[in-house]
Amino acid sequence: MQRDLLIDISRLIWRTWTGRLPTGIDRVCLAYVDRFASRAQAVIQRGNLRQILTPALSDAIFRLIREGGPQFRTRAPRLAMRALVAQRGGQLGEDRLYLNVGHTGLDATGLVAWTEKARVRPVYLIHDLIPLTHPEFCRVGEDIRHHRRMANALASAAGIIGNSQATLDEFAAFAKAEGKPCPPMLPALLGGHPLPADAPPIALDRPYFVTLGTIEGRKNHVLLLQLWRRLISHNPVACPKLVIIGQRGWEAQTALAMLDRLPLLQGHVDVIEDCGDTALAGYLRGARALLMPSFAEGYGLPVVEALGVGTPVVASDLPVFRELAGDMPIYCDPLDGATWLAAIAHHLQEGEIRKDQLARVQGFVMPSWEAHFAAVTPWLASL
DSSP: OOOSEEEEOHHHHHHHHTTOOOOHHHHHHHHHHHHHGGGEEEEEEETTEEEEOOHHHHHHHHHHHHHOHHHHHHHHHHHHHHHHHHOTTOOOOTTEEEEEOSOTTTTOTTHHHHHHHTTEEEEEEEOOOHHHHOGGGSOTTHHHHHHHHHHHHHHHOSEEEESSHHHHHHHHHHHHHHTOOOOOEEEOOOOOOOOOTTOOOOOOSSOEEEEESOBOGGGTHHHHHHHHHHHHHHOTTTOOEEEEESOBOSSOHHHHHHHHHOGGGTTTEEEESOOOHHHHHHHHHHSSOEEEOOSOOSSOHHHHHHHHTTOOEEEEOOHHHHHHHTTSSEEEOTTOHHHHHHHHHHHHTTSHHHHHHHHHHTTOOOOOHHHHHHHHHHHHHHO
16 A cells, blocks of 8 residues: 655665764654654665655665664665665655655755656755854855755755744745745754653762763854863862763864863863763763853754753753743853853852752753654645
8 A cells, every 4th residue: 555655764774874873863864764654655865866665665674773773784774775776767756745854865956856756745854054054163065065955945845844943944044045935834843852760960079060962163162161271270179070972073173172182171171972871861960050052053952951851051042942941041142251151150059040040940841752743743734
């Protein structure tokens, strides 16, 4: 029996094949497979090849994706590659909705033509427009690629899902600048990633703060390192520890140079590049607060994770953070070091400001995938 949806699984297949650690976008792709696999066929892209897989082959790959483990990593890519080669001509979409929730192949020059030829109606989930709004924090040329992604989405989409209203506002601004109308759009907050409830707080030799995320320019680690440099110079004995949880990324030369070559920070700043969920929950529960001085964010999952375990947050005043967390964080300008120092000082004491924030955090309700799909499913049916 023909399925009424098509789901692009390319990102899950090829990233796993190369051994990369799962990202937030990967988790979104997996959530959509979990939700819609029973009524969907899989779509695979590789270079200029795109195929709609048969229901039987789709079920086999969906099963491998959901089971995970070594079988998925070895068998799923081989099945996908054979399908790309064997199904020459492929199946037609027959006007079905095609869900692409991982930006997969959105920059490809042949994407729009394929959607027309294959008779599919694309629905794209847009995660951010950071390469266009903040190109200085991205790899060279990424702004050009992302412009193609967003232009292709505008040219072919039957609908656009935004991971937040903030993202959709930026997409609408892009469409206006391009002189193009927006397709139907739906904001739907992504489900949070609940951390283990039984993970105890991790205690270090002194109070500590956590910052969470890839070490890249837009995360503004430099601000925190400069603040810690000042705190250490002022009173090394009383200085709290800074725990940076995240892998080394890009456009962060100054931050990485400070971490690698500034002896003053040693013993006061720890970097954890590989941190499982249990350890992450422990660090967040043990921290005085999560610090997020980002210049730009597509979503802000660390804020959700910290608030989800009851940890206060000090964050840049970004629209997406306000959408996710309301008045629960302390908001600071990402360039105003003095306000960050003041917020850190407040959380080193048990004063009224900290007590008030701890009380507000108790009312946080983590966005859920149930709520996400409760909004998305009927909206898809309306397209």
